[in-house]
Amino acid sequence: MGSIEKNNNIVLQTVKNVGYVTLVLTLACILWQVIAITSDKPYLPKLESIAAKLYLELVYGRLLEDLVATIRRILLSILIALIAGVSSGLLSARISLGYRILRPIILATYPIPHVTLIPILLWILGIEYSKIGVISLIAFYPIAISTMEWSLRSPKEYEDIVETMGGGMYHKLRYVIIPSIIPGVLTGLRIATSTAYAVAFIAESFVLTNGVGAYIEESWHRLDYAGVYSGVVLLSVMGIVTYMLIWLIEKMYRRKIE
Amino acid sequence: MKLEIVGLSFSYGPNIIFDNLNVEFENGRLNAILGPNGVGKTTLLKLIAGIIKPHNGSILYNKQPLPKGSVAYVPQDNILLPWLTLYSNVELPLKIAGVDDDTRRLRVLKALEATEVLHLSNRYPKHISGGERKRVAIARALASNAPIFLLDEPMANVDPSGREVIWRILRGLSNEKLVIVVTHEISEALMVGDLIYVMAGRPANIVEVLEGGEEAWARLKRIITLYYRQ
Structure with missing residues (x-):
């Protein structure tokens, strides 16, 4: 009964959150439309122009290909950040050498504005991999720090129990360490993916090849205002959907155990 | 079947917990270790369980290392893994x-x-009471088929009816397993223990071993006056 109630609560909260986001977006659209109509400026196009442009570019233009390129880049970068972040977070929290050396390095280099490294990464990694490199680097920190924090706060008793059952390091990792850091990893992942879209835009517009970032930048140079907004809308929607999806998974997992 | 602790020494930094501790526990009787908070009861259980290693001495079961x-x-x-259902928690030692x-x-x-929690098996630990959690932990121990059961304050935060169930389960268990229960509550030691080992002092030692039952109460009162107020 209790778990049914809790599941209903999650559904209710999700519906509420989606409702809030929809309401805010609707209000923003109305406000936008009013400003666009009253100001009559070319750089503030009406919603229908943006929607039409978005549709045409997605169906007949290059925007779908750009979107796929951006998503592929983000997914690959997040995967790299996830593997590196979780490993570093665990090493920093659980091995004394990692705690003394790796942890201070991660915490000290976190505030560096990593986007500024794009030109350097371009020399080292080349055109395509520099984009993946910078997105991975920025996504790495929230995942690593969150993993570290959750790993440090996991009670030692759980591992003791597995040890008394005759379990070794593999069993501790599988049954205690990994499940105990999942909420932290998801929190880090949620923050990382939101940032990843912004960084993808910067990286793609810095090195113009393909991707939504490159599409926005090129539209901007052509003074194609509706094109710029189409790209912005697309990245925003992707960002919101990803954020909500990870938030939901995180919420469901935490409801189960907390 | 006998669990022997021979010449056991252990300290946390400069804080000596045990210095040459010798004690024996037997099968077929419910062994309760009674002592004030912080005396070293949990440390002794952790030493027997192998979670921490003694500086000196040995722990033998039937004259062999455990x-x-x-x-x-x-x-x-934190007796159950919160991310596993109760069924999976009990299944873990077998896996x-x-x-x-x-x-x-x-x-x-x-x-x-056997522990009367079958109807809860699909739930998660956070969604059941403290007493039910203890019973599931005992079920896990039962399923594991381990010959030695160590329980740290099994009645703590459990309501009276839950205590009664746990007591009944432990009593049944003690016929075939070597059960050691640790408690700081005299009433609990009297309720559970066939043999009550009173632990006191610094370094800690077993200062008395009493048969459970009514006579133990009078002797315990004297011991408590002597050791609990140190």
Whole structure:
């Protein structure tokens, strides 16, 4: 009964959150439309122009290909950040050498504005991999720090129990360490993916090849205002959907155990 | 079957907990270790369970060092893994031991039934009471088939009816397993223990071993006056 109630609560909260986001977006659209109509400026196009442009570019233009390129880049970068972040977070929290050396390095280099490294990464990694490199680097920190924090706060008793059952390091990792850091990893992942879209835009517009970032930048140079907004809308929607999806998974997992 | 602790020494930094501790526990009787908070009861359980290593001395079961997986340990807090259902929690020692699926299922169901928590098996630990959690932890120990059961304050935060169930289960268990229960509550030691080992002092030692029952109460009163107020 209790778990049914809790599941209903999650559904209710999700519906509420989606409702809030929809309401805010609707209000923003109305406000936008009013400003666009009253100001009559070319750089503030009406919603229908943006929607039409978005549709045409997605169906007949290059925007779908750009979107796929951006998503592929983000997914690959997040995967790299996830593997590196979780490993570093665990090493920093659980091995004394990692705690003394790796942890201070991660915490000290976190505030560096990593986007500024794009030109350097371009020399080292080349055109395509520099984009993946910078997105991975920025996504790495929230995942690593969150993993570290959750790993440090996991009670030692759980591992003791597995040890008394005759379990070794593999069993501790599988049954205690990994499940105990999942909420932290998801929190880090949620923050990382939101940032990843912004960084993808910067990286793609810095090195113009393909991707939504490159599409926005090129539209901007052509003074194609509706094109710029189409790209912005697309990245925003992707960002919101990803954020909500990870938030939901995180919420469901935490409801189960907390 | 006998668990022997021979010349055991252990300290946390400069704080000496045990210095040449010698004590024996036997099968077939419910052993309760009674002592004030912080005396070293939990440390002794952790030493027996192999979670911490003694600086000196040995722990022998039937004159042999304890084999891996021979101890089922139920700590005071955080006794169940919160991300596993109660069924999976009970199943865990069997999975670690590599027991096949069918045998595993049978043993888990039997243990859950014996501890009267079968109806809760699909729930998660956070969604049941403290007493039910303790019973599931005992079910896990039962399923594991370990010959030695160590329970740290099993009645703590459990309501009277829950205590009664746990007491009944432990009593049944003590016929075939070597059960050691640790408590700081005199009433609990009297309720549970056939043999009450009173632990006191610094370094800690077993200062008295009493047969449980009504006579123990009078003797315990004297011992408590002597050691608990130190």
